Amino acid sequence: MVSIVVSKSSPVVVRPSSEPVTSTGKINLSAYDFYHVGMATTAFLVFQHPIQKPAETIKWGLSRALVHYHPLSGRLLGGGGGGGEVHHISCTGNGVLFVAASANVAIEDAKLSEHDHQSLAATTTRPLLDHLAVYYPAAEAYRDSDPLVMMQVTEFSSGGFVVGVTWNHGVADGVGMGQFLQAVGELSRGLPSPSVPAVRLDDSLAVTSSNVGAVQQAYMSLQLTDNALLDFTVPSSLIGRIKDEFRRDSGGRTCTVFEAISAVLWQCRTRAVISDPKAPTGLIFPANARKYARAKDGYYGNCVTAQLVMAESGRVANGDLMELVRMIQGAKEQIPDKFSKRGSCNLEEIRALTGYDLLCVTCWRKLGFECTDFGGGVPARVMSHCQQVLALPICQITSTGKHGSCVMSGCVKDDHAHAFLAELARIN
Template identity: 50%
Template sequence: MSLVVSKSLPVVVRPSEPVTTATKIMLSPMDKILSNVAVRALLAFEIPIHEPAETIKRGLSRALVYYYPIAGRLAAAADGDIYINCTGEGVTFISASANYAMKEIMSSVDQHPPDVPATAVLLELTANYSAQGVSRTDPLLLMQVTMFSCGGFIVGVTWNHALADGFGMAEFLQAVGELARQLPKPSVVPVRWDESAQVMPPSLLAACYQIARCLPLPNIVEQNITIPWSLIRHIRGDTDGQTCSCTMFEAVAAVLWQCRTRTVMCDDRPDAPTVLYFWVNARKYMGAKDGYYGNCITTNMAVAKIGTVANGDIMDVVGMIRRAKEQIPEQFNKDADMAIGDQLSHWQAGYDNALMLTSWRNLGFEDVDFGGGKMARVMSTCLILISSCQCAWCAYLAKGN
């Protein structure tokens, strides 16, 4: 399809009121690890609202009063330590319109030809950093609101990962929606610095650092993969009101891990290891305060033989993933260094068959409402890396229901 997106010139949105609070916000160790990574999310809304771009821009300006660090810039102290300088310089905002109905765009993303990357369409719906990547002088957040001929609209948000993880950005966008709907203040009081959320075992930080060094991924081929609901329900045993045998994430991760392992496996190496890494919201394990929107994530892995994953029963693969999830709380115990050290040694050993997953379900994006009801779909770039290390980063695209 020939998508034409007409974009206005970028404008700067600043806090709607003067901010007289702290001028310097320290970054947590995890924030610093991710400070060179840009994240992109798109929220699709089917029900029209009055002047979407102007309505959301007003809500954004009001939200920056409460989330004032987002209007700042990254800076470095004399010792090289990175922090957010609360300059109030603002964020970038673009108003746009497209020449198709939104359902046509979504259909093209879901059913794109193999030689046409789905993200070629999605990139038109977001404001993006330069090809050279994120710099300290760039705004910490970019937003684009694209209106479609049907009246629906998509809010595309791009941000420096040092600012927030997915849960934190969903919290901020909920606040933008609440203020766009003329609520007097956000329902959640934001917290940008939380001492309790900064305490992570050094070995766990080291493991996360080694993995995060792969981001952004080089030499990638971008794909959009749809897993049928019928397959997910079959794996979960979700029929006739029966109790589901696994979570949505476990079912989807098992399918992706097994299918990809079958694709890359060599018949003469069935006993070689295959690794599944996944990122997890760690707020409940770290005791973070309500409203904390900095990075509060951890990672864990499931390891198995290639032949076991590729040829085994799908429920056995689900079981491997579940056991890896159950080990996550142990990472924060005082005796966790040995287990985390094993994880780090596995990564440093350079497994040549690793899959990295992150799920965007249940982060709070589904609760964002700018005035016409909650979103119909949240999307992000889904990256499949075809390279010597055979690594991948997949964002699970979640429907609103």
């Protein structure tokens, strides 16, 4: 096995290159933002095609992008490590933390683009990902002085590079961060301005009739689970087979890649961990709510609602995959109701579960990360990583290639990992 060494330069602070396009001294957090404060999220964009001086080029584009995304160079104030509540973004222009790094191997040797059905993370990927980004201190509460965004560009000996971005989820969701990185890419390539105007202040956002804060608090109160990190691919052949069968069974109605993969993951995981077929199990997934919340075009703050599907474990483990797909579709169809008087927040159902009874599936395939181009084309793969112990077992569908859709998962404990992967292999 090749020994991979990542050498990092000293961190620098990148500030807006000029006066911001729009400047607001203080931005209050919305109900969508508030309960994500301090939740660290990290995305990796893997680029196989080289560009000239990637770290310098991207740092220049980042400085220019912060002119348009000025709040991301600010700080959260109103609490943090002092134990109070964080109330607003202070647009201080203090900057984004940036690190240039290099690896002693070709990007192909790092196996970051390898798609198979093995648990790469346990032996290779996870330790490497720990070195390809800058992370917040895991043991500490979020501090007022912490940057909202941290970026690392790691150049590999072959010319490929990886951009690792860690951000405080309280200031942007995945769609928002994907939009920001696309802007960094456009400005790194020399475009005069981002193609999508940036909007962070939107007081007209409609909040769901369900109490967003109460639902989020219910999730956060779930029992924490420290799960195995797995990296695998759901094959295109399986996804295609499920979509074809669903179309036949549903009189021509179609299902999405997300719905097909979510049904597979929910069934395989339930089979691996089931102890009582009568016990409830839940599938939860976030959904972009911008259309329903009437968000302005270019809004990059949080605007996500969560959908919950519940069933008995035995029904999920032993039932028809097509039925699970229909249940997931039904939950998606209920999203508009959450913005009307008909909405409900499922609090009692959530409180009846422990953290390990729920599976969260998120989809990163169309958040915008996959469209980022710093000058050498879009990424070969998008990946994710979290160093924090999460309240929910989670699977992240990060990207799709010719072999299938890549999934990075922390959805089962070490004791259940082998059984989970065996169920995935069997269902193929």
